[in-house]
Amino acid sequence: MTELPPAQRRDLRARAHHLNPVVTIAGNGLAPAVVAEIERSLQAHELIKVKVQGTEREQREALMHELCETLGAAPVQHIGNILVVWRKRREDTKDAAPAAHKATARPSTAKSAAAFAAAARRAALAKASAETRRSPARGPAARNPGARGR
Numbered sequence: 060m061t062e063l064p065p066a067q068r069r070d071l072r073a074r075a076h077h078l079n080p081v082v083t084i085a086g087n088g089l090a091p092a093v094v095a096e097i098e099r100s101l102q103a104h105e106l107i108k109v110k111v112q113g114t115e116r117e118q119r120e121a122l123m124h125e126l127c128e129t130l131g132a133a134p135v136q137h138i139g140n141i142l143v144v145w146r147k148r149r150e151d152t153k154d155a156a157p158a159a160h161k162a163t164a165r166p167s168t169a170k171s172a173a174a175f176a177a178a179a180r181r182a183a184l185a186k187a188s189a190e191t192r193r194s195p196a197r198g199p200a201a202r203n204p205g206a207r208g209r
Contacts, residue, residue, distance in 0.1 A: 060124070061133035063145070071106055071135045075143045080110035089125060098130060101146045106135070109142040 063071070081100045084093055100107045109126070111119050123142045127134050132146035 060127040061131065061146070063133045063135065068135055071145050072143065075106055075108060075135060078106070078108050078143075080108040080141060082107070083110045083112060084122065085112045089122065089129070094126075094129060097126065097144075101130060101132060101144065102148060105148050106143070106145045109144060111140045111142060114140075 081104070082093065082097050087093070097107070097109065111122060114122065119140065119142070120137060123134050123137055123144070126132070126142070127144060130144075130146060132144045134142070135145050136143040
């Protein structure tokens with residue numbers, strides 16, 4: 060378990076204020092699936108909130124201590140049934156190499172969000188243009204040939 064200096068803890072509490080809990084710990088406690096999900100969340104976000112349901116204050120404190128010991132994380136805050144945990148993101152060399160290989164394998168398929176949106180707009184305009192060419196605009200009389208204007 061990592062201990063944080065008070066200044067860093069204060070900064071992390073401020074950063075965590077707007078976060079929503081990403082994991083909920085219920086009756087089964089720290090099941091392996093829950094620990095794995097918290098591990099993935101810490102790797103992705105570094106700072107997470109965990110919601111604990113159905114336990115008393117002492118049990119929540121023990122759960123936070125056990126969680127931080129298991130994952131090598133630092134406890135930031137414990138308010139009510141919400142635990143805030145931080146761990147520096149771990150560098151995985153085995154995951155970085157395949158990602159780099161995939162990026163170099165097909166660079167032509169990587170598109171930005173703006174390019175994707177532009178392509179979608181072009182496709183929608185082409186479809187609308189094709190539909191207007193197929194069916195010319197008709198006036199109200201053409202839609203109902205039996206009706207006469209009186």
